Amino acid sequence: MAKPKLSSTESRAPKNDFHYGSQISNLPKLSSIILTQEFELLPNITEVFELEFAYYEYQSLLEDEILRRGAFFKSVNGVPTYHYLICSNNSHLLWEGRSELTKSYFKEGNFSTGYATHGLFPYRGKFHPQLIKGILNVLKIQPGEIVLDPMCGSGTLNIEASLIGVESIGIDKSPFCVLMSKVKHLSLKSDAVQITCALKRMNENYETLMQCEKLPKEFFSCEEQNLPEGITLLAFLDAMGYSRRCSRSLNTLFPNVLKRYAGQISSFIQIRDKLNLEFGNARFEIGDARNLPLENNSIDAVITSPPYSFAIDYAENDKPQLEYLGCDVDELREEMIGLKGKNKKEKLSNYFEDIEKTVCEMNRVLKQNKYAIIIIGSNDVQTGGIRLENKVEEIALKKGFLLDQKIVKPIKGIQNTMKDEYILFFRKK
Ligand SMILES: C[S@@+](CC[C@H](N)C(=O)[O-])C[C@H]1O[C@@H](n2cnc3c(N)ncnc32)[C@H](O)[C@@H]1O
Structure with missing residues (x-):
């Protein structure tokens, strides 16, 4: 596919500073883009925060940049954006044969959740990738800069950074x-070739994964040359968790999961090659957000979401997979933010102590005047009424940050006890 051509106003100058007003005061300005015919928003944009992000992208990016990296637009002057094309090329295998809840998560969130390789393992508590792309855009992060998620979970930030050619650490x-x-x-x-190889060796690899006491190196190392084994292992671990949740056998679930992974990656490869995407590198490390293995003033932006106190017990949640990988889960729990402590009071106190350490670390590794974006929500029932976002704000201001913006994002779904989360934009003084 040819690169999209720009028609008009290429010279529309984006604003340089990120010192936006409050959400409410921006609302009248939002109509200015909604009413233009040049910029078409994605079809499922309904929330105020999405409109607000669309407006920030419109302000921060040139038209060519909106086409290549915008997260909230369908087209510019009738030319479809890369985001729209990547999401539209998604494999139907992503939702076929899955629970109604999962189906609606992916189908309704077509433009925000499972595109590219984000749907491979729908990690609990993961970011909405579209939002992360929007944040990278608002901050105007460029190739050559390095972004960090010190609690990267399933690597959403790293995938998004790579998609726009930016380097990252997870x-x-x-x-x-x-x-x-x-x-x-x-x-x-x-x-x-790698995808075909993973599918061809499916049965043989399944036997190896079922039998082994210690994983062969090619599965665990997960280097580029071992990608078929890496994809197989992730599909195996995905099926393992699923089989425990729905009491179905692993050997019937595993082939379906692996085929779904293969279908999803293949769909992405097609559109990637048409668009000629160039990826940014990413580096991943097992490490502690409270003591980062990184140099002072070396990072251009931090975008992260810490555990929302003990709302999700990540050690318990991932126990089968962690044990399979040979990890001592009890030991890990002691090191995980939000899980340490005998009772609620002790857990909360340890949690805030750990958040303070992570905020200090973010401040230390960030370059001057650069941003740390923290996304956090509060489960009032668990925290006894304490709003975590307020506590995080208080800690960050004490530890050398300024708060430039605070955006509310509603959390949908009746099953969620948390109704909203906050996107806090802190700038290093
Ligand atoms: C809310 S999740 C992050 C999800 C991630 N943003 C994504 O898109 O998948 C919080 C993560 O913090 C990690 N975590 C907890 N304690 C940690 C620590 N002390 N150091 C580093 N990571 C930690 C957990 O393993 C979990 O993956």
Whole structure:
């Protein structure tokens, strides 16, 4: 496919500073883009925060940039954006044969959740990738800069950064998260031969994974040359968790999951090659957000979401996979933010202490005047009414940050006890 051509107003100058007003005061300005015919928003944009991000993208990016990296637009002057094309090329295998809840998560969130390789392992508590792309755009992060998620989970930030050619680092205390992030990230660059190879060796690899006491190196190392094994291992671990949740056998689930992965990666490869995407590199490490293995003033932006106190027990949640990978889950729990402590009071106090350490670390590794974006929500029932976003704000201001913007994002779904989360834009003084 030819690169999209720009028609008009290429010279529309984006604003330089990110000192936006409050959400409410921006609302009248939003109508200015909604009413233009040049910029068409994605069809499922309904929330105020999405409109607000669309407006920020419109302000921060040139038209060519909106086409290549915009997250909230369908087209510019009738030319479809890369985001729209990538999301539209998604494999139907992503939702076929899955629970109604999962189906609606992916189908309704077509433009925000499962595109590229994000759907490979729908990690609990993961970012909405579209939002992360929007944040990278608002901050105007460019190739050559380095972004960091010190609690990277399934590597959403790293995938998004790569998609726009930006370098990134992902750190997580959980070895399972690091493995998952590596596989999802490497799969962006995979080729048809590797996918065919994973499918061809499916049965043989399944036997190996079922029998082994210690994983062979090619499965665990997850380097580029071992990508078929990496994809197979992730599909195996995905099926393992699923089989425990729905009491179905692993050997019937595993082939379906692997085929779904293969279908999804293949769909992405097609559109990637048409668009000639060039990826940014990513580096992943098992590490502690409270003591980052990084130099002072070396990072251009941090975008992260810490555990929302003990709302999700990540050690318990990922126990089968962690144990399979040979990890001592009880030991890990002691190191995980939000999980340490005998009772609620002790857990909360440890949580805030750990958040303070991570905020200090973010401040230390960030370059001057650069941003740390923290996304956080509060489960009032669990925290006894304490709003985590307020506490995080208080800690960050004490530790050398300024708060430039605070955006509310509603959390949908009746099953969620949390109704909204906050996107906090902190700038290093
Ligand atoms: C809300 S999740 C992050 C999800 C991620 N943003 C994504 O898109 O998948 C929080 C993550 O913090 C990690 N974590 C908890 N304690 C940690 C620590 N001390 N150091 C680094 N990571 C930690 C957990 O393993 C979990 O993956």
